[in-house]
Amino acid sequence: MRLGTCYFPEHWDPSEHQRDVDLMVQARLDIVRMGEFAWSRIERESGQFDFDWMDRTLDRMHSAGLEVCLCTPTATPPKWLVDRYPEILPVGPDRQLRDFGSRRHYRFASTVYREQSERITEIVAARWGQHPAVTTWQTDNEYGCHDTTFSYAPDDLRAFKDWCAARYATPDALNRAWGNAFWSQEITDFDQLWLPVGAVTEINPACALAWRRFGSDQVVDFNRSQVELLRTHSPGRRVAHNFMGFFTEFDHHRVAADLDIAAWDSYPLGFTDMSPLPLAQKLEYMRTGHPDIAGFHHDLYRGMGDLWVMEQQPGPVNWAPHNPAPLPGMEHFWIWEAWAHGADVVSFFRWRQAPWAQEQMHAGMLRPDGQPDAAFYAAQRAAQERDQWFPNGVPANVQAPVALVLDYESLWAQEIQPQGASWNPLWEAMRWYRAARESGLTLDVVGPGADLNGYALVLCPASAIVDPARVDQLAAASGRVLLGPRSASKTPELSIPEGLAPGAMTQLMPIKVVRVGSYRSEWSMGCELPDARVVRWREQIETSLTPQALAEDGGGLWYRNGLVDYLAAALDDDGLRRFIADRACEQGLNCEVLAPGERVRVRGAMRWHANSGLAPVEGAQGALGQGQFSITP
């Protein structure tokens, strides 16, 4: 339960640096992230290095007792490098060059850029890797941000061909895996493969999935190559990457497997504005953030490593369609929310608002005129409270009673082939998460390989692709397992399982999904489940099991086989909350009925109770207004 910030010494006159460090100490910060966009200052032209400014900054930090998280600067190759190696620039799905002028203008599959990435990583790691201030590294910055996971350059096609050759061994094996007999898509040589872009109409979903896997693998490899160099040149330090919110373009579990710290960048207001929430909820939470957006991601990334919030929204930002000022106190609220969800570090982005360039309207802990802003005081206050409330050390992260299983391949499968414009698999997972949180439950979000022992309830909202190991884990789960519709509905090559869905899960749930329908979000249908209506997705089931509840169409809606439950449709928000709460009660969990904006989370001995909604809620120490919380140690 520590605090930090993101600092850009290269933006400020050296004469201001010591004042900055002094103020950081005053703000009670522990750790400072630096350097992720500083390539043009470290290497001003090819081979011309300037290390002094960072040397001096690290020394200042160390003298002041601050730890440093240093970054590889590969998210922003400078113009001289782009001019020398234009082939590093990515090509967009419109087949146009994505040019210099902002950031992330590189292709992961570029061998030239991989060499440059390794060169500069080695240089910064060798220079500062053993500096006593440096305790942590961040690789690059926000992999994939601005849709940069994928690129469609000719050289990307070459890499994809190689990847396919390695995965499928023979053209015929690929033909069979993808079903290329359909529409005469067969190849006789891997060199005949094509980029999945610009086709006349929909491309083969198996090809699209291969492309996603290929793209994700490029990120994994790119990251790993930096991690390995950092571990070599900077032994004993921990390595992080800062992931993002609502982002699924690569397999975060696999990237995180090479890291120590699974950090993410938390911008509750921007995420709320850009979310699929209905307008009324966007308005209610526009100045606090929706109560589950930060929580879901905290729990998601805590399932991959030590949880850090590498960038914490410190006030209004600049990049969302609308950028409200947070309600007074939210900067403080967000620190405690992250800590309650198990964060080790909460680091505000950025230290001081820069008066120019793209992010000039993005707040910092200091205003552009150098005066402390709200986040500065929030950090001071939170540090003081922490010391006061937990004099004997911070509460431990312990296993939650409820697990929600999420894996990226299943999300990809459904993003590639949603089979209905109203279907968003990540948002469906968010709805299950919210349903559980609205009943006061504390959750872990776990990856596909997680041990499910000890959970009273395991939620599988959208596990479309599962491997046998997962099935075994679910079969071995000690608690009740809730499977959502579309579970195991696809093979690993994105086809329909031979015996129909739920394919590999049929042993857990002996049913056959014989027909599915997707529906407009304005449609709904009644059913026997309390408080519930069927929405957007409905399956027709063949089985010898007797359904636990029927829908209005007379078909089964809820099936049970031992400890496993299956929902043959999507439920609306109210129905989903009630369904999960009822299952939790069956398992002996203590469910509460919270107000829509009210949330509780338990971290060891600490209970966090908060309200993001307009209507006040009753707390242990009195009413909680919008944006207020209480901590019960």
Next chain:
Amino acid sequence: MRLGTCYFPEHWDPSEHQRDVDLMVQARLDIVRMGEFAWSRIERESGQFDFDWMDRTLDRMHSAGLEVCLCTPTATPPKWLVDRYPEILPVGPDRQLRDFGSRRHYRFASTVYREQSERITEIVAARWGQHPAVTTWQTDNEYGCHDTTFSYAPDDLRAFKDWCAARYATPDALNRAWGNAFWSQEITDFDQLWLPVGAVTEINPACALAWRRFGSDQVVDFNRSQVELLRTHSPGRRVAHNFMGFFTEFDHHRVAADLDIAAWDSYPLGFTDMSPLPLAQKLEYMRTGHPDIAGFHHDLYRGMGDLWVMEQQPGPVNWAPHNPAPLPGMEHFWIWEAWAHGADVVSFFRWRQAPWAQEQMHAGMLRPDGQPDAAFYAAQRAAQERDQWFPNGVPANVQAPVALVLDYESLWAQEIQPQGASWNPLWEAMRWYRAARESGLTLDVVGPGADLNGYALVLCPASAIVDPARVDQLAAASGRVLLGPRSASKTPELSIPEGLAPGAMTQLMPIKVVRVGSYRSEWSMGCELPDARVVRWREQIETSLTPQALAEDGGGLWYRNGLVDYLAAALDDDGLRRFIADRACEQGLNCEVLAPGERVRVRGAMRWHANSGLAPVEGAQGALGQGQFSITP
């Protein structure tokens, strides 16, 4: 009144083929379509042919008494062919290549592809054209699907220049026809012509119309070249093409003139989801289809040749924004609806749902696991009913009392220059069709050259471009002719007629349209016509005729000259229904007032009475719920 399916033997192991054939017989099918996407299986590499699998399949079919409709496989040139002749790939309106990866990746104007099309057509026709199972051919598949009628490659410009030189003879004639004095668009050589794409703002509408005619001519020529080869190598067989719904990009009357069978692909749910219907109607009919969508197209294509439904939706599909499961029984409903509208064959697409590739979520008569699905049983049942209800042979297709005139050039003129975002000429024709159907009338949809003798009522909703022959036919019509606004409002070169609209029709309707206005769809204006409001389009008329009815603005709305009526505005749905019903009554036709989802159609001695709406309607044999119908032989 026969049944069929679309079968892809190349998708299944040969060991399953005989079981498929046996089940087809069990399903009471008569004819099986095959081969339209099988190029890569017929010719695996350039010149390496594999005919055996199809030989054996044809033999099996023949032995089982099944007819076959064989297809030319030109809709999916295989990758080896694209790699060898990349110039066949089309270029989109964004001037990017439309690449391999799906289907229809060819340019109609490519001389190379024309040669390849003729080569493979000759090969398949020579190989199988005289096989006893083969009674029918289909050319290519869904010409123009995925916006593939037009391509903007340099070679397309060359072809367009030639086409213009042939049509206009001299640059000055083209200049005059297009009005190129406007904006200095004049040319002095056909080589100065340009592609109608990428201009700074709107291109010359006459140029756009020439481009549409050119594009349509390419399709006509491409199709004709296949038809001629098929007739040569497969004498005595009939030739079809499968047209689509709501598709106007080429002149279907001209393509169909070379065919025997005007087939189309009927997907009532997908078309309803993607139609311009208001949300409430989309929701009401999401699981049945809007009651006029299939009917309109049945009647449209029956006006061009023998009517087949080459592809009939068999359950949920995969390609619409939302893909509901049809209400139970709809597969059976759609067969009888098509038969009632005069179809000879109703052929379900597809036989067995493929578990992989683009259409894996598209239902079939068999499920992916090979078990019969709803359409299988629907076919069995319909065949049995047919035999029982019509033991002495199926009812004849006879001329309907009402004709609706539709031509593609008039649609193009209004699509190119709608003069109002709320104007959709095809949908306007649909609205007139619906208005008549809601009054229980049975219609023929006829092309521009049709003989109008014997019709009590002739509807011309949007005949913007008419030639003198058409005027003569209308003048000679024995019944009442109803002209919609914008009738004859353009010359064949898309300009305003010299004496103003209705130009060539002025002899039928002696008025002058001196001003027009287009209006937002939220606007409307009252008028003297019963139940009616003026919407979206309003004309101001100069004439010595006394109007039959005025609009609220004091201007004439309805004019009559002998047997010809003219509406100087668009009417809302209710008003249009009442207006057409009143005119039909004047002509002595027997109008009913049907419920919104209720329809009737008479085919010879057979009366089909159906309900697609939520509210039950009273039928001859009791109430008809949603998705139910009755047949009165």
Next chain:
Amino acid sequence: MRLGTCYFPEHWDPSEHQRDVDLMVQARLDIVRMGEFAWSRIERESGQFDFDWMDRTLDRMHSAGLEVCLCTPTATPPKWLVDRYPEILPVGPDRQLRDFGSRRHYRFASTVYREQSERITEIVAARWGQHPAVTTWQTDNEYGCHDTTFSYAPDDLRAFKDWCAARYATPDALNRAWGNAFWSQEITDFDQLWLPVGAVTEINPACALAWRRFGSDQVVDFNRSQVELLRTHSPGRRVAHNFMGFFTEFDHHRVAADLDIAAWDSYPLGFTDMSPLPLAQKLEYMRTGHPDIAGFHHDLYRGMGDLWVMEQQPGPVNWAPHNPAPLPGMEHFWIWEAWAHGADVVSFFRWRQAPWAQEQMHAGMLRPDGQPDAAFYAAQRAAQERDQWFPNGVPANVQAPVALVLDYESLWAQEIQPQGASWNPLWEAMRWYRAARESGLTLDVVGPGADLNGYALVLCPASAIVDPARVDQLAAASGRVLLGPRSASKTPELSIPEGLAPGAMTQLMPIKVVRVGSYRSEWSMGCELPDARVVRWREQIETSLTPQALAEDGGGLWYRNGLVDYLAAALDDDGLRRFIADRACEQGLNCEVLAPGERVRVRGAMRWHANSGLAPVEGAQGALGQGQFSITP
């Protein structure tokens, strides 16, 4: 207070020319614009000129006593010229060529096109510059129309590099000005600069502003080069350009500084349809135009030179999404509205509706069949009324009591970085203008360098970038100055001022804007100002001033320092009207409370009183229905 039209003799057979001239005289016209798209008729092929047709037309005009405004034909380079010099074609932000086929297909920065522009300008000026009929010139036509101010060709980048080198002198100065330390954007050579297009995400706003200035400078230079040649070869004539509505892409004040006449093209119905107005208002004013759209632009361009309406909507047009017929009488209404706002000439576009090409559905003073249409009679009537009501000469244009200050750089700054999707700076200025007009006030819209002496009230709705001279002028203003939010919020290089906003204006208003928030348009907040709610934008202020009114959030909303007022938020329409009316009353101005569609304007001794709304309003000579007005001389 004169009348005119736009005539295209090249569209009509010479045998009709004299009839046209005779009818123009009959319509009481004074001046006729010609030639702006006639290049292909003046120079049919390179160097082959045909002057006779225009010679004869000028002679006819002169004989009939008509003045002529002749145009340079550079808006439509003919095809032979484009084929010879393809490098003149612009490249769009999608990096695709913007090709021949319509108009404005040239790049301002093309040196080749500059030469061609000067060549043809010299030719027409030399040929007709001293013809007695020619009293006025128009340069080109609607600079920037169809987004043609900017082009992204390689040659544009070259010109931009030169422009930046001239502005910033050294790469380091540019780096500092733009804040290029951010995201490693630093350059070491001007040749490293990039086009602001195709970047992975948002480009540097300072770079975007430089690009806007560069683009605007190209227009200024292009126009100036024509003006200079015209003044040389056609001495004593006045020079105009026809600007557009709601168009901000170049600095109109700077272009107009080289002209005598600031003309614009007024299409009230099209502008209303395409405006950000809510649907209900679009419906109410769809056939009259919103009551402030024409007035605002009349007042805006009158602030730049002699006001002409070079193109006046004469009936329905063709280019808006919806193109209603104006209410009867609107053509007459618009003439008097323009005259009341100080117009010298109101010239209908076009004389006769052309039956072909892009604008065939655009009405004229004559119909396509050559018969007079509504605008013809409107001109006759207005000329007669003018002569009758003002027998002693037209009323003088005198300074209004209220000024609204508008400058293009401030608009650019906010367009580049709106910081909220609900923020539209030009529309914000329109809202302030409307608020004042709804209180019956008469306004001048003045540029950034205007003398503010004599105004009782000066409105500064969105002056984001101000220079010291402007601050001095505001400080010296004799009346009350109202500053909107975001005033002086940016430096000239689009960064946050060192001491925070309102930067350069802090001496006028000693406050500090320490935090801002942007909000969805559905959000609002109460406040102490009468009738008002805070909408879309809210600032948090630090100051020793006592606020005059608070918002519901407890923060200051309205600050006063001497004669200067500051609003720390956007107000809704009602609140803004009341606030401005109350300040006007404080200044002793006589405010009325007008109906929503009612407007008044005073031009010298003439008072124009009009109603564009559905509900009648009480006028001096009785009720005014929708589209009616009265003149009180």
